Amino acid sequence: MxxxxxxxxxxxxxxxxxxxxxxxxxxxxxxxxxxxxxxxxxxxxxxxxxxxxxxxxxxxxxxxxxxxIGMIVTDIDENGFLHVTNVGGVDRRTLPGSPVAVFGTETVTGIGCTLPPHLAKGDDKIKPVAEQCIDLGLPKEEVEKLVAVGDRAALTRPLKKLMGNRITGxxxxxxxxxxxxxxxxxxxxxxxxxxxxxxxxxxxxxxxxxxxxxxxxxxxxxxxxxxxxxxxxxxxxxxxxxxxxxxxxxxxxxxxxxxxxxxxxxxxxxxxxxxxxxxxxxxxxxxxxxxxxxxxxxxxxxxxxxxxxxxxxxxxxxxxxxxxxxxxxxxxxxxxxxxxxxx
The missing domain is CATH 3.40.630.10 (Zn peptidases)
Structure with a gap:
């Protein structure tokens, strides 16, 4: 229908x-x-x-x-972590621990960095997007071959059917x-x-x-x-x-x-x-x-x-x-x- x-x-x-x-x-x-x-x-x-x-x-x-909505890469630090800021109203609560698509010379997958609760010292506040990082799992010299400042990133999940006529993604x-x-x-x-x-x-x-x-x-x-x-x-x-x-x-x-x-x-x-x-x-x-x-x-x-x-x-x-x-x-x-x- x-x-x-x-x-x-x-x-x-x-x-x-x-x-x-x-x-x-x-x-x-x-x-x-x-x-x-x-x-x-x-x-x-x-x-x-x-x-x-x-x-x-x-x-x-x-x-x-x-x-x-999405993010833009603002810096690549000495350890290869991507620093980003939001493009539009990204919900800061959704980034920690989530897969992130980064659109550089090719599309690569990173993870929003999150501090384990064991090390959080009671501070459970989620930082603004501009204070969070994305981990590609690579050293800086390898990251720079794939991603540059100004490239975009987004939290992406393929569409999935729910019950009835509903869709999520x-x-x-x-x-x-x-x-x-x-x-x-x-x-x-x-x-x-x-x-x-x-x-x-x-x-x-x-x-x-x-x-x-x-x-x-x-x-x-x-x-x-x-x-x-x-x-x-x-x-x-x-x-x-x-x-x-x-x-x-x-x-x-x-x-x-x-x-x-x-x-x-x-x-x-x-x-x-x-x-x-x-x-x-x-x-x-x-x-x-x-x-x-x-x-x-x-x-x-x-x-x-x-x-x-x-x-x-x-x-x-x-x-x-x-x-x-x-x-x-x-x-x-x-x-x-x-x-x-x-x-």
Missing amino acids: FEEIERLTRALCAEHGTSGCEDDVFKVAKKELGFCKEVCENELGGVVGIFGDLSSKRRILLDAHIDQ TALDDRAGCACVIRAAQLANEQNPDCCVMVLCSTKEEVGGQGAQVSAYALEPTEAIAVDVSFAKQPDAESMLTAELGKGPMIGFSAALDRKISKKLVELAKRENIPYQLEAMGGRTGTNCDEISTTRGGVRTGLISVPQRNMHTPAEICDFEDMENIAKLIAAYITDKEAQPNA
Whole structure:
């Protein structure tokens, strides 16, 4: 039932793409957007696929960021240990004792250094990422043949199916969102929409949203929907800030978002019998919506989020049913004759 959304997710998550080094995963996005009338790549912005009526005055931008959190090598010490700092919001608790992929002249595996509890002397605080090291198991002269300052590293785990429709692994933030917008484009393209649709897998969201900002400026959309991940219920998480896995897309309401788009998404979800959940935010969303909505003279922007557990860890969890329903909701928005906010 969810074969295509799973295929897209696996293909996108299989490639490395730390912010600023997304070239490998760009190739996957370009291939998957091959059905579009135009596909182009911009290292500063991302990969864009355009379909529908390219001359239409109604220009819808669908955005999801393709970059993932990771680390950058800052030094190689005299003993061959890699010193790193984070690229995006790496959870410092996940690095000690974990396998780390280091992308140098070749991809090599290291381990996040951790002090045995026997030697910890009662200090169990986990240091910031910038104060932790990676061990490749080699002396400095050998390490320097493989890795240089400026190379990237990431905690990586292949995707694994859990029970039911759930998936866990690395980079689901926000390759899950990319899979959703590509799948939505597939569904909408089958209906020959009379508007221009631009699908953007954007860069650098984890370090400030620059990819969405420059792309929105260049593409000049009249409206936009971004897809990112948000918090799903799990132990110790505040219930008012979370949603249920498998209970549908999270439709955002915020002062930073266009209320008409948010309400239209709710209306369409009801009409199409798509389960949905609401996510309310007081101001900025912490997603690419914040950059897209203030581009040029302003862009009406909506947000749909994929519920996710264990965000910013190597074991993020999403549900394929939520993702497929996001794709269906966006496709309904694109093809609905009255969906334009000014209609």
